[in-house]
Amino acid sequence: MLKATVYVTIKQSVLDPQGVAVQGALHSMGFDEVSKVRVGKYLELELGTSDRAEAERRVKAMCEKLLANTVIEDYRYELI
Amino acid sequence: MLKATVYVTIKQSVLDPQGVAVQGALHSMGFDEVSKVRVGKYLELELGTSDRAEAERRVKAMCEKLLANTVIEDYRYELI
Numbered sequence: 001m002l003k004a005t006v007y008v009t010i011k012q013s014v015l016d017p018q019g020v021a022v023q024g025a026l027h028s029m030g031f032d033e034v035s036k037v038r039v040g041k042y043l044e045l046e047l048g049t050s051d052r053a054e055a056e057r058r059v060k061a062m063c064e065k066l067l068a069n070t071v072i073e074d075y076r077y078e079l080i
Numbered sequence: 081m082l083k084a085t086v087y088v089t090i091k092q093s094v095l096d097p098q099g100v101a102v103q104g105a106l107h108s109m110g111f112d113e114v115s116k117v118r119v120g121k122y123l124e125l126e127l128g129t130s131d132r133a134e135a136e137r138r139v140k141a142m143c144e145k146l147l148a149n150t151v152i153e154d155y156r157y158e159l160i
């Protein structure tokens with residue numbers, strides 16, 4: 001069975017308020033060396049298939065249709 | 081300057097309601113091959129330091145104190 005790891009990140013040109021909040025919190029805790037924070041999602045999917053090409057095609061469709069909002073987010077995935 | 085990539089995942093023994101919801105949504109869209117979904121966080125931190133050992137120590141402290149709730153979450157990080 002294959003496992004897919006999906007990373008969804010906010011595009012560089014889009015403001016990331018969650019990242020700004022985390023950076024602020026880190027600064028207030030004394031971690032002043034942090035100059036930028038971007039927060040994204042990380043998903044692990046277990047797939048009931050072992051056809052690699054098919055899985056690749058299906059995971060791409062899942063990302064496009066549900067897992068990522070491609071207007072403001074980028075995604076990448078790995079099959080293990 | 082170093083960059084840290086932090087992955088925060090819910091421990092295997094802890095229920096992941098967000099993952100269950102994503103799995104349900106994928107099933108309702110016809111992606112029936114997905115047998116399990118776990119959702120985590122993915123953070124990119126830009127650090128204003130190039131001392132690798134120091135950065136390692138500091139990022140570990142950030143994870144322990146803010147980025148991960150170690151009662152229910154695991155974390156791992158990479159320095160680039």
